[in-house]
Amino acid sequence: MIAMAVTEVEHESGFSRLISSIGSVxxxxxxFLVAFPVLFWGEGRAVKRAADLEAGSSAVATVSVDSVDGGQDGELVHCVGEAATSDNLTxxxxxQSAAALRLRRSVEMYQWIETSESTKRKKLGGGTExxxxxxxxxxxxxxxxxxTEFAELGHDNPPMPAEGETLDAQTVTLGARSLSPELVSQIDDFTVLAPDTEAIASVTLGDRSASVSGDYIYFGVDPAMPEVGDVRIKLExxxxxxxxxxxxxxxGETFGSWTTPDDRELEPRLEVGNHSADEMFAQMNDENTMMTWIIRVxxxxxxxxxxxxTLRPLVVVADVVPFIGSFIEGGAFLISFxxxxxxxxxxxxxxxxxxxxLLAIGLLALGAGILFLGIKMKRKSKG
Incomplete structure (x- = not known):
């Protein structure tokens, strides 16, 4: 790895900062306003998802993969079996070819990478450096x-000669049933496919020929001393x-979405391994909880x-004297929080x-308590 650094200094006047801060208001x-519908939508989504999962957990029936009961069409079913295919993916x-459910190509290129670290310092008069x-x-x-987007030219990367790609088998069976492309794409138990030296003997990328380097197919002169533009590919x-x-x-003889009692759709779900319906619904509930908290944050x-x-212009004006500006900025942070x-x-x-x-009333009480405490502390500080 070669590393080098270059420093750039940028000055911005106080007037320019003020104009920019006014525009940011x-x-x-x-x-601020969009946050309200986002939060409201997130809670509605969480409640509906929880209701759908509860309905599904109550309605699901475990069935055999060896036969199909036409009388269960439209019902929610759970089954465990071996997904298999006779397709050959190349x-x-x-x-290189393999008889597999999925074939993934990962491509990496040895290249220049730019990272940056900035330090901003306030100056008397409201400007910054x-x-x-x-x-x-x-x-x-x-x-x-x-x-071409680097701050300093001279660190040139050639175009990427290949991209990553995933191929899925078109015909995948599960006993007497078949799997849709949506379900096949959820089978993510990838393992490395050992490079076939005969298959890669005549393969080139540009002017670089192929060789084997561990789990990778290497395009370059020496894997121990890579050069910019060298490529390595891993098949899984x-x-x-x-x-x-x-x-x-x-x-029928395949799977699709299930319509809940509230006329919403519960999408097909696949997990690798032997998992009971209860375990799968527990995992989906955990994911719902995580997504709910992500939307809240x-x-x-x-x-x-x-x-x-919105408060930024006040901070910029106060930055005429940096110490005062920092104090006002801290106040803006506390007020915003x-x-x-x-x-x-x-x-x-x-x-x-x-x-x-009941939960809603508790949250309202907690929010009111925090707001009351903030107002009380503010009045106390004034007194």
């Missing part, structure tokens, strides 16, 4: 680093057969950032109030 207001770049250090190093990366497969567990609506973040952007947190809790409570009134 509108964005801040929009972020990678279009390497030309930003010192940015750009570091350039060489390393393997699966994503292309566009060197999902073996046939692979044991899987499925919860889905029965649709995003909503709070939108509200908080929106408030900070003190306003955003109770409003987030209140919005969450409103979103739940029609479904879980």
């Amino acid at each position: 509108l964005i801040g207001v929009v972020l 990678d279009s770049v390497i030309g 930003t010192v940015t250090t750009y570091t350039y190093s060489t390393d393997w990366s699966a994503s292309y680093e566009d060197s 497969t999902v073996a046939s057969p692979t044991q899987v567990s499925i919860v889905a609506g029965q649709a 995003v909503g709070f973040g939108m509200m908080f950032i929106g408030m900070m952007m 003190a306003v955003s947190l109770p409003l987030t809790l209140a919005t969450i409570a409103v979103g739940w109030i029609f479904y879980r009134p």
